Amino acid sequence: MSPITAPLKEQTIAVIGYGSQGRAHALNLRDSGFKVIVGARKNGPSWHQAQADGLTVFEPGEAAAKADLIALLTPDMQQPKVFEESIAPNFKPGGALLFAHGFNIHFKQIDAGETWDIILVAPKGPGALVRREYESGHGVPCLVAVHKDVSGQALTRAQAYAHGIGGARGGLITTSFAEETETDLFGEQAVLCGGVTELVVQGFETLVEAGYQPEVAYFECMHELKLIVDLLHEGGMAKMHRYISETAQYGDLTRGPRIANAATRQNMRDILREIQNGQFAREWVAEYRSGNANYKALKQADLDHPIETVGARLRARMPWLDPAKRAAHAEPAPGIAIPAKETATA
16 A cells, blocks of 8 residues: 555545445545445445445444545435435544535535544546546546644645555645635536536527428437537647637637627626525525425426437437447447428528
8 A cells, every 4th residue: 555545554444325426435545455335225226236336334333333534435415415425423532524515515514513624535537437438547636625623633644544445646726615615606507517508409400490390400409519519528629729620610719799798707706606605505494394296397308308309209219329238239330310391590
């Protein structure tokens, strides 16, 4: 075990929550030589998955009692209850409580007191990517933060954990719980999820209402998005401009600012302010506690949108989009036959 991981040498790490991030963290830590146990609901799907992966599983309270460091990786809205019922009564003083997102600490949904180190290791990617990059010898960059340092070695514990999941291979950035939480929520709402999907849907609707075929609109506004995102991800705007046509570049530079303009920027500022002052957190916590009726209705409306119906039909003809299906479709798939629409505008 390297000097970087020494602060956690011979200590027991309990990963509580075995979803996307939890599974990736637990397996990566185990493969890095750490002593890892999992906390999950007995005989639930996560319990059986962790056992199938060769990990030792306990119910959350028992796992907490055995741990020196607890990684609380259940969904945000479940964490306060798990903390109160399973962690607070069982976790030994002087241990470290680790989060992968600062929501509940920053917005005071969990008050962990002065008993434990409170640290954060936030991989900048979903759990499947964290695991895949680790297995390939690489790593997903991580944000690292300390909210409370009781032991005097909170930061080194966080760095050791980040190293164990492969984050040090991609790079570690020291931040704060506030900065990680607020920027993460803003990115999700204004750009990565809310902003991009709304732009895609409105582009699709604009083309369809103008008489173009939904299938063609889907390809232009949804399918090809990955091609551009990959270029941006790999080499920023410079690489995108290098690989798109001059016509596309000119359209980007002259028309893009008409889509995302001063009004868009003001809306972004408003969204950021609602995150910073806690309005979004209060709204989301209240929605969750009241049964999620509005959330479920909004999500279902998204799933019922025509772009999803069209997309599902087209993606079924493109099995290469799903890595699990590629081997079963080694032969070229039949062409995607889209009947000409007599009323389509040329």
